């Protein structure tokens with residue numbers, strides 16, 4: 475398998491509604507490990523399959539410990555769904571697919587999510603704090619939604635133009651390197 479790369483906004487692959495995973499096998503376990511690798515490289519706490527170009531309902535999450543270290547809270551959620559949500563809270567978020575940008579948006583304060591793990595067992599997660607925010611952020615990715623969709627149309631329009639320009643510049647630079 476080719477090395478995974480983070481898909482950067484704007485990109486249609488971030489806008490697809492992902493399909494349910496029917497079969498949990500070794501290739502899915504390998505994929506989950508590769509997604510963790512990509513996530514750690516970019517200092518993320520969560521990563522959804524569409525962010526590496528795949529339209530399947532899987533996310534990986536690793537909430538850092540108090541000292542900032544990661545590796546002990548690794549979670550893989552397959553076909554996750556909210557079973558309850560509660561309260562409201564303001565959250566400052568960023569996304570590996572929208573680099574170098576953060577915004578404050580409103581989220582639920584507490585959520586409960588059920589999902590299958592890599593053994594195919596159903597798990598229930600009751601979350602608050604960063605874990606609750608992360609679940610909401612990552613699960614939205616599976617429905618083709620980004621955190622910037624919570625912003626006004628005007629703000630999102632400005633971001634779209636800015637990131638499209640960056641993308642074109644990067645593509646041009648890559649072409650020039652090839653031709654050099």
Ligand SMILES: [Zn+2]
Pocket residue numbers: 568569570571611612615
């Ligand atoms: Zn994200």
